[in-house]
Amino acid sequence: MSARKKITLSEEEIRFMIEESTDGEESTDGEEEIQDESDSSTCSSENEDEFSSSDDENVLPSDWTRKGKSKLPFTFRGDSGVKFIIIDKENPMEYFAKFFDEVIDYLVTETNRYAGEFLDENGDRLSSQSRVNRWYDTDACEMKLFVGLLILQGIDSKLENSMYFTSRESIATPFYRKVMSGRRFDLLQKFLHLVDNATITDGPGRKTAKIKPFTDLILKKFRENYIPRKNISIDESLMGWKGNLSWVQYIPAKRKKFGIKFFELCESSTGYIWNFCIYSGKNTTFLDKYKNLPVTSRVVMSLMDPLLGKGYCLYTDNFYTSPTLADMLVDNETETVGTLRLTRKDVPAFIKNAKLKKGETVAAFRNKSMVLKWKDKKDVCVLSTLHDDSMKIVKSRRGHEKSKPKAIEDYNNNMGGVDLSDNLMVHFSTARNRLKKYYKKVFRHMLDMCLLNAFITYKMLGGKFPRREFTLRLAERMVSTYARRNKDAIRRPTRLVAKPSRLFERHFPEYCPPTEKKQKPLRKCALCRKNGKRKETSYWCKECDVGLCAAPCFKEWHTQE
Known part of the structure; x- marks a missing residue:
């Protein structure tokens, strides 16, 4: 020796x-x-x-061999598929309700509680003109209407929330003002809350205490409504956030480099988000039975725990993959395939030190695990409990054929579940960059996740509409179902804004229409009021919806900028 x-x-x-x-x-x-x-x-x-490695690179540890036999995969026993029944399969509201109806009731309770606490603490300091004085408790109907408008805003994107409720003709979207006043919408946004503040105490979970009850409720619905198929993947996802938060992460490879990191378990083929946890540094919550494992193994085992022993095949990148983790998954009848860092413990020395020419491979086998190193443009190392070192002829994007290890080809085809869900959520996202409270950004991010999962289950049950049409129909149905006219609904703007179209369209003076109280009502002249005068007139312009003196105000209003 x-x-x-x-x-x-x-x-x-x-x-x-x-x-x-x-x-x-x-x-x-x-x-x-x-x-x-x-x-x-x-x-x-x-x-x-x-x-550390062996003195001789050709010497293998006692438990690794250069040749291995093909291993039969574990029998898949997962009861995959959609777990709810839909009456009207073309009604998007039914799918979304399975994920969010229970959440709505929770939001109503916490929002009303927080608004009451705020008014009790700050009522004496508020001015009589404060918008907060107009608050009244919300209910499930109004909250669903509020969520419907948020979904619609994800399709109809504007720079600021006030732009949805403006009466300025060039950018106006009258639909929003017909459904809910901008003032009421702002109040619902202000008091939207996800937890009872009285339950927040100092402890290990203090960092995520403001969002954990809400995210746990969302996660419960994700698991209940769908069981993933055999191939699944675990990876990181980043919710963009640049605010002052101690557990914000910086990941240069992501589209939004600063944000809150999620560890997610997704179905490889559809991107359905089945399990997740939020990273908050050392206080990140994992299952207690895995507390003695390294952090990356804790992430994988905690997310996989409900699916262990059912024959699933898990794909991971080199942040998670290790021979030790593979052994634990095999002991729980779970296959794993993933890229591997050569510096991981238990990787054979001759695999680390092998100098290969392009297209060459070298492999080592232990029990059900295989570590394979392949030279392409650079060295690629993969660990698999499902494959041997066999090669496969594949075509590149340009139609060229080349030989590639089957393990790497399967990894490329099945690792992108989390990236797929991230790419889909970018479109029609309800999240906004300028939110001041991180938990409100988390709320909108969770809403996007629910919308995505609802659409995936819709397609699973034979839905024909693309995602944009599905989302638009959902928003329209929610608004039409829960919209109601009340004292806060439609209101003439307090500040008069002249419509640019008055200068080039054909407008004619008419008598002011009669009301219930008066047959010949009068209106204040808009141009006189603009000039600091107070004058009433019996004429108006129907298209501009303003009162105007017959002469000379009507002509000046429609000819002068």
């Missing part, structure tokens, strides 16, 4: 070792946290073992 000798590491390997946390699996490829929560910047003894 040859003696162990000291290994010389490259600058890149040393830098990676320093960035790794003590468990050797916590840093993200291409990711950098804003707040460094690592207690140590040096490698522990476990890290040293992970990066």
Whole structure:
């Protein structure tokens, strides 16, 4: 037996070792946290073992072999599919209701509670003209109407919320003002709340206390309404947020580089979001039975826990994949395929050190696991419990044929579940960049997730409409079903805005229409009022909806800018 000798590491390997946390699996490829929560910047003894190798690169550890036999995959026993019954399969409201109806009742309770607490604490300091004095408790009907308008705003995107309710003709969308006044909409946005503040206490979950009851309720509906098919994937997703929050992450590879990080488990083929957890640093909540595992293994095992033992095949990237994690998943009758960092513990030394030419492969086998290294433009290493080292002829985008390991081809086809859901949610998103409270951004992000999952189940049950039509029909149905005229609904604007079309359309003076009280009513002349005069007239312009003196005001109104 040859003696162990000291290994010389490259600058890149040393830098990676320093960035790794003590468990050797916590840093993200291409990711950098804003707040460094690592207690140590040096490698522990476990890290040293992970990066150590044999004196002779051709010597294998006793449990790895160069040749392996094909392993039969685990029998899939997941009861996959949609778990609810729909009466009208072309009615988008029925699908969305399965995910959000219970949430609506929760939002009504917490919003009314928070508004009451705010008025009790600040009532003495509010001016008599404050809009808050006009608050009255909301109900499920109005909250659904509010959510319907949010969904519609995701399709009809404008820079500011006030632009949806303006009467300025060039940008006006009268539909919104017919459904709900801008003042009431703003009050619902202001007092929208996701938790009873009295229940928030200091402790491990303090960072996410304002959103956890709400996200737990959403997560429950995701799991109840659909069971994913065999191929699933786990990856990170980033909800854009640049506010002052201690657990904001910076990920350069993402479209929005700053934000709140979600660990998500999605179905590979559709992007259905089945499980997720929100990263909040050391206080991130995982299942207690996995507390002794490295962080990345805790993420995977906590998200996978309800699906273990059912023959699922999990795809992960090199942030999560390790031989130790693969062994744990195999013990729970779960296959795994993922790219692998060569610096992971238990990776054979000869795999790490092998110098390959383009197209060549080298593999090692242990029990049901295989580690394979393949040279393409650069070295690619993959771990699989489902494949052997066989190759497959594939066509590139330009039609060229080349040989590629089957494990890598399957990984490319099934790893993109989380990316697929992220790409779909970008379109028609209700989230806005300028929200001042992070929990309101989380609320809108959860709403987007519900809309996506509702659409996926709609397509599963044979729906024919594309996503834009599905979303638009959902918003229209919600508004038409729950819209109601009340004292706060439609109101003439307090500030008169002249319509640009008055200068080029054909407008004619008419007598003011009779009302219930008067047969010949009078109106204030708009032009006189604009000039600081108070004058009433019996004439008006129907198209401009303003009172005008017959002469000379009517002519001047329609000819002068």
